[in-house]
Amino acid sequence: IKPMKSKFVTALCLMLTGANIFAEDFELPAPTKGEFIYYTADETVYDKNNSVVAIKGNAEIYIEDGQTTRVIKGDDIQVHIKEQLLISNGTTVIEDEKGVFTSNGIKFDMASKALLMEDIKADYSPIRVLSTKSMEAKDGEYILRDANITCCDLEKPHYTLYVGKAD
Numbered sequence: 001i002k003p004m005k006s007k008f009v010t011a012l013c014l015m016l017t018g019a020n021i022f023a024e025d026f027e028l029p030a031p032t033k034g035e036f037i038y039y040t041a042d043e044t045v046y047d048k049n050n051s052v053v054a055i056k057g058n059a060e061i062y063i064e065d066g067q068t069t070r071v072i073k074g075d076d077i078q079v080h081i082k083e084q085l086l087i088s089n090g091t092t093v094i095e096d097e098k099g100v101f102t103s104n105g106i107k108f109d110m111a112s113k114a115l116l117m118e119d120i121k122a123d124y125s126p127i128r129v130l131s132t133k134s135m136e137a138k139d140g141e142y143i144l145r146d147a148n149i150t151c152c153d154l155e156k157p158h159y160t161l162y163v164g165k166a167d
Contacts, residue, residue, distance in 0.1 A: 036062075036063075036064045037061065037062065037063050037064075038061075038062050039055055039059065039060060039061040039062065040058070040059070040060050041055040041056060041057055041058060041059040041060070041077075042056060042057025042058050042059075043055075043056045043057050044056070050080075051080065051081040051082045052078055052079070052080050052081070053078065053079040053081065054076075054077075054078050055077045055078070055079070056075065056076055056077075057075055058075070059072075059073065059074050059075060059076075059077045060072070060073050061073075061077065061086075068096050068097060068098075069096065069097075070094060070095065070096045071093075071094070071095045071096070072086075072088065072092065072093070072094050072106075073092065073093040073094075073095070074088040074089075074090060074091065074092040074093070075090055075091070076088065076089045076090055077089075077092075084109065084110040084111040085107065085108070085109055085110065086106070086107070086108040086110060087105075087106070087107050087108075088103075088105060088106045089105055090104070090105065091103075091104060092104070092105060092106050092117075094106070098124055099122060099123050099124035099125065100122065100123050100124075101117065101120060101121075101122045101135075102120065102121045102122070103117040103118060103119060103120045103121075103135075104118055104119035104120075105117070105118050105119075106118075112138065113138060113139070114136070114137070114138040115135075115136065115137040115138070116134065116135070116136050116137075117134065117135045117136075117137075118133070118134050119131075119132075119133070119134075120132045120134070120135050120144075122135075125153075126151045126153075127149060127150075127151055128149065128150050128151070128152075128153075128157070129144065129147055129148075129149050130148045130149065130150060130157070130160060131147070131148045132144045132145065132146060132147035132148070132149075133145050133146035133147075134146075141167065142167070143165065143166070143167055144163065144165070144166040145164070145165055146162075146163075146164060147162070147163050147166055148160050148161070148162050149161050149163065149166070
């Protein structure tokens, strides 16, 4: 973590420790064993009545599940706590050690681990998704719809393949 972000996370932890006295009836769900989620952002707003956390401006959510670390980056991310739903509006980037997805919005059901993305580009070597209308992911299976893909590593690939649906 960068020094400035590290100071921010430390300050946030200290504030939350003190805020615990005033937040007796508010509890976030505990992560599953081996899972850890944390974030940084320019602004965070919590709507207690609707149980929605809005994370805005240079938002980065880090999800560690014991096997891999994923980073979700965006400018307008909402976490609906009761519904266990993460929604990102606008350009969203998901990175892990295998590759990068860039999308124009995502919906992620945290309970079922189902992911829906729209207007996607991806680089998961050797496959590059140059464009696709939508992608669904669940249980390690990905379904692309109306996708233009290639295995060529040139910036302007010398061939592409259009598929209506790919698993």
